[in-house]
Amino acid sequence: MEENAKNEHVNYHHPLLRYKIWDSTLEPLPSLPWNMWHYHKEVEIILLFEGSMQVETVDTIYQLQDQDLLIIGSSRLHRTRRQKLVKQIVLQLDILAQLDQYTKDFSPILLELSEPLDRINEVLANNPSVKETMFQLLVQVYQEASRMEAGYELAISGAFKQLLSLLIRHAPASPPLSPADWQRLKPVLDYIEINYRNPIRIQDVLHLVHLEYHYFIKYFQQCIGMSFVDYLHLRRIKTAEHLLLTEALSIADVGVQSGFPNVNMFIRIFKRYNEYTPSEFRKKRIQKPVSLV
Numbered sequence: 001m002e003e004n005a006k007n008e009h010v011n012y013h014h015p016l017l018r019y020k021i022w023d024s025t026l027e028p029l030p031s032l033p034w035n036m037w038h039y040h041k042e043v044e045i046i047l048l049f050e051g052s053m054q055v056e057t058v059d060t061i062y063q064l065q066d067q068d069l070l071i072i073g074s075s076r077l078h079r080t081r082r083q084k085l086v087k088q089i090v091l092q093l094d095i096l097a098q099l100d101q102y103t104k105d106f107s108p109i110l111l112e113l114s115e116p117l118d119r120i121n122e123v124l125a126n127n128p129s130v131k132e133t134m135f136q137l138l139v140q141v142y143q144e145a146s147r148m149e150a151g152y153e154l155a156i157s158g159a160f161k162q163l164l165s166l167l168i169r170h171a172p173a174s175p176p177l178s179p180a181d182w183q184r185l186k187p188v189l190d191y192i193e194i195n196y197r198n199p200i201r202i203q204d205v206l207h208l209v210h211l212e213y214h215y216f217i218k219y220f221q222q223c224i225g226m227s228f229v230d231y232l233h234l235r236r237i238k239t240a241e242h243l244l245l246t247e248a249l250s251i252a253d254v255g256v257q258s259g260f261p262n263v264n265m266f267i268r269i270f271k272r273y274n275e276y277t278p279s280e281f282r283k284k285r286i287q288k289p290v291s292l293v
Helices: 104-110 117-125 128-147 152-170 179-195 213-224 228-246 251-258 263-273 278-287
Strands: 019-026 043-050 053-057 061-064 068-072 078-081 086-093
Touching: 019 128, 043 128, 053 068, 061 068, 068 117, 068 128, 086 128, 104 152, 117 128, 117 152, 128 152, 179 213, 179 228, 213 228, 228 251, 228 263, 228 278, 251 263, 251 278, 263 278
Parallel strands: none
Antiparallel strands: 019 086, 043 068, 043 086, 053 061, 053 078
8 A cells, every 4th residue: 555655775885976776686476566656866776687576656557578677767666577487686876876976967967956857768668778787887896896806986986976967968858057057056945845845935945045036037938847836836846745645634734744835725736747636646656557568
């Protein structure tokens, strides 16, 4: 049941590179269709070497076959099922730890400010050569992490940078911000992250960027790819989706804890971002059949 979703804590294999990678062979479990819903702040990449499995997120079921790869975005609810023997490698990576002066320009893509990284799976499905390059990069990371020879940290860090470049080039997202724009807007995004559960007006953030009201509206839209209000709503809706699937709260309480004190407003905006009302969304997920059609 989604109400029992687990917030998984990841114990990193390296404290600075902040990753965990391991291989596993899993026996088929035909009598247990799905494992528990769970999520973690790390991006997860599954390399399936042998067998087949299904991975479900909030809005998609992915079917993985031999020699396949799947990317799951940060804090995305997901669960798996398998009815055949599975051999796989799993990487969990803190993307934030990989950002430096060369990659901060692309923070809106890598930190999933407008689109979850899951969307890149659609691109990879039509670009087998890119998918194969990612696959081999992560095999390299696994081999280096297993051997731990002198300089393995440099090899792994370099592979991660190559992986980030592929994500940046192929993720279906808005054009990257310039370093100046990112530095200017980061205090605004940080303010939203800290305060989104409380009432926020555009006037509350103008002093952080020293811009006039109407110019700020246009500037934010141009840089982020959506309006300030839409970005705030989206941040709140993502919290609401988690609460609906993981907490036994009333719809009104979910709205309040997500930053919508007015339940009618919450339902209206939630339906704008999803096909369903919050109640329909929760019911659909609980009753969703486990088999693919």
